[in-house]
Amino acid sequence: MMIPNRPAADQATAAHDRVYRTLRSRIMHGETGPGEAMTLRGIGREFGVSMTPAREAVRRLVAEGALQLSSSGRVSTPDLSQERIEELAALRALLEVELASRALPRAHIALIERLHSINSVIAERVQKRDAVGYIRSNLEFHRTLYLRAQAPAMLAMAETVWLQLGPTMRALYGRLRRTEAPQYHRLIIAALKAGDEPGLRLAVRSDVTQGLKLLTR
């Protein structure tokens, strides 16, 4: 039996939460491919915990759609159907356009500069063909903007959609042979600067659905 040492005040998070967060980050940022299987004992072994916290973390991720349970209880990252991907993209558009719109009146210059700097990180990742890094920075760009919307429930929903799309996104951006930062991010920044709400809505919608388009053809 493990000795439940008290690691003082720095690590207040429970074990299952640490497992949950790590797995969630992996899935959301495309570090695991679609249909990848995992076992509770395997997770427990990796994190040095028993099956109990592993199970709780997995349950939570299943509830968020980040993982799938087969009929026999086996867990794996979901392999999304074409319709499901389109639906999730539509959800992204719906939610993120609204979030951007709500963030617009609160977007002062410091935010715009921060977005600009994240955008150059994205360009860097793109040139290095670093898919995971690209996805991570791309999501950071969006999250940074949406945080200004002061709408935590809505942002949480958007992140849930990102999570579900995570494993698919790597495959998606893998076949995306681009060498420059996404053009629509520049449009988003421009619309923010100009206070142009219709333009912002269009730019966000385009940015969010662009990936889909090159998957369906």
Place this chain on the structure above:
Amino acid sequence: MMIPNRPAADQATAAHDRVYRTLRSRIMHGETGPGEAMTLRGIGREFGVSMTPAREAVRRLVAEGALQLSSSGRVSTPDLSQERIEELAALRALLEVELASRALPRAHIALIERLHSINSVIAERVQKRDAVGYIRSNLEFHRTLYLRAQAPAMLAMAETVWLQLGPTMRALYGRLRRTEAPQYHRLIIAALKAGDEPGLRLAVRSDVTQGLKLLTR
């Protein structure tokens, strides 16, 4: 009418799933008030299971926002702030308008008749001052319509919002001294019959946000 919660494809469900479904239904339909506390051992005792399945069910409900964990891990139904309620109402509007819009081209006469019949059940519940029955039938009305949208992910998100609003809804409709079925449901049905999409969007939006209005004043 019984609870048409799920397609009922699986009857031999695991214990934690039975606990989960029961608690979820209770919370969504306003059978538990806001801020109500529960214990894992208590849940286990009620359902005749150990703490393990109770914990899994609770974790899942926490992930969906149906339950809240205090800093010490105590679980309770959330007591939503005013801003949170408004945000969730905005989410309902956003998602459900889209769902209704997608359902419109697929809404044939049988669906409309079914909605009409559910609506008379609602009227009955209203007259009996049966808050839980009212909420249940009201959600059934919406779910019946949205099922036609063929957008399971979007519907799941809408249900998650209903779940989060559940405990608040009873308090809400408790102070709603109405004696007739909601007028906007009739507008929704009329718009469906006429194939009037803008009218439908407006009617759904109005129906969904009406409850909020009488809470904020």
Place this chain on the structure above:
DNA sequence: CATGCGCCCATGTGATCACAAATGGCCGGC
């Protein structure tokens, strides 16, 4: 060589136990 069958082990599920922390009430002091 291909195919089908059966067995073994890996895997998920749920119960129970040990432990630490928080909670709530009780008692004593002021």
Place this chain on the structure above:
DNA sequence: GCCGGCCATTTGTGATCACATGGGCGCATG
């Protein structure tokens, strides 16, 4: 009479165990 600290009990967390089941792999057979 009121307040504060102390202790018993309740509660969540995580480990371990017993059990049923499904999957995969090897072996036998046509």
